[in-house]
Amino acid sequence: MLDARMQGLIQAIVQGDSKEAVRHAQNLKTCGITAQEIVVSGVEAAMSTLDEKCTLEQFNLLEIMLAGRAVTEVMKFLYPGDSAPAGPVKGTVVLATLEGDVHDLGKNIVKTILTASSYRVVDCGKDCSLRRLIAATEKEAPLAVGISGLITPVIPLVRQVKDLLVVHGLDGVRVFAGGAALKQSSPQGLNVDFVAESAFDGLHYVNQLAGHSAAGGP
């Protein structure tokens, strides 16, 4: 029953229609459905649908940006003044685009997808030094560190991340990478645990780490 009432919201998010998505979220809330239920059964379900499209290679940045914007607007409505859901989170992920790379679109997309899938994301921003990244990881004790890279000159920095985490006693934290330049490489080539082909591929990896098997979680 709840799932049926979520269909409008799910469809609006998948189509990237922010206004319509927020309107559906408002209606659901008016009907007494909690914000957390809307996130789990609506927003996360929409993410799962998008994830399936992505697997079918019918996906592109335009669709994911529009859907991401719709998700962001719905979350703003559900949790005004707070960027993260108030409910329980599946875990924390630290994200960064490393020093010398100021292209952060890919990172921001991963952030949206992880947030919409109930992960807490600590965003170290773009042009981020290794020192700042390690400090954030020490402070947040995340499941994983995600690095996005559009240009090849950051590769030597990416290769240092895992070794630095070990030096700081953070060897339990997994490192994954993605983005136009980095995804051409391999985990061995980048000295990371995983290379994500797409933002959803990154989500799957984090889900594995968190012990969840699907984009929608338990």
Next chain:
Amino acid sequence: MNSLERITATLAFRKSDRVPVIAQVFGHAAAVARIPLNEYLQNGDKLAQGQLAALERYGYDAVFGFLDANVETEAVGSTLYYTPSHYPVVEKHIFTAKTDPASFAVPDPLSAGRMPEVLRALRILKNEVGSRTLVVGCVLGPFSLVTQLLGMEQALYLVQDDPARLASFMDFATDTAICFGQAQIDSGAHLPLVFEPAASLSVVPPSFFEKYDFPRLRRIFDAFSCAGAVANWLHIAGPIIPIMPSFPCMGVHIAHFDYCVPPLEAIKQLPTTCLDGNIKSLTFLHSSSAEIEAEAAALLDVFSERGGYILSSGCEIPPESPAENIAALVRAAVRKAS
């Protein structure tokens, strides 16, 4: 055969002494000539000097009068941030989602930003090697320029929020490409390559390409043909298979394909169009010269019967790539022919 004759024959699917090699060497040329990258990127004399030094070192078949992907947006008025050792990035985009592009003039290639430096480099390259080597200019395709004028996010949001305004931005970008490309041909380029990475199907769906890009790219290529381009060359990185069949209708004579497009699929989609590609860029950083030579040899085998093929990388060869890895590309073509 010299390089120009080799490429001309290949374009016509005729026999040549060997497969032409066009390495996408841009910033790497500065390293070859020992010119700091930020000087190479702002001075036409140094751009030409670097390209000539790289041509001499590697012996491939084309030089590029190309600085970076931000030349046009800077010429319109965007502010760039220059660093000593990387390509510049846009610090402040000149357009917003509310801008009326009619209030902006198409930049004059003779005076706007670094456009004159590109033209100066092309004149030098034409004088020095243009009688025997392909001299390639470059313009950004219409949607790629819109993303540089507005920012990628804003440009993509416009597709849904204000399609009419997006169309007017793309018309402005098309006029800019035509004007800059014609000036490049006038300055000595044999052709301006149209670099349209934002039309990759990893960025926009095929329906977007058909509606927004196709008619404008056709207009650009028509204009270049009229201005004397020896051929029309389209470069879209990333996945492009569903849109490839439309390339000949736009007047494309050379179609680039990236590493994610299998060569046999490219042949199937464009049976009578000259193709160039597609060794993964990162291979030039991470692999040995022997591995690159082997990969190039495999590509040459695929195209040996068909012809109409230029050996190249999938996208720009990373500037920090070892020299022996670029040399391996040419060596593979020479060995295959011998």
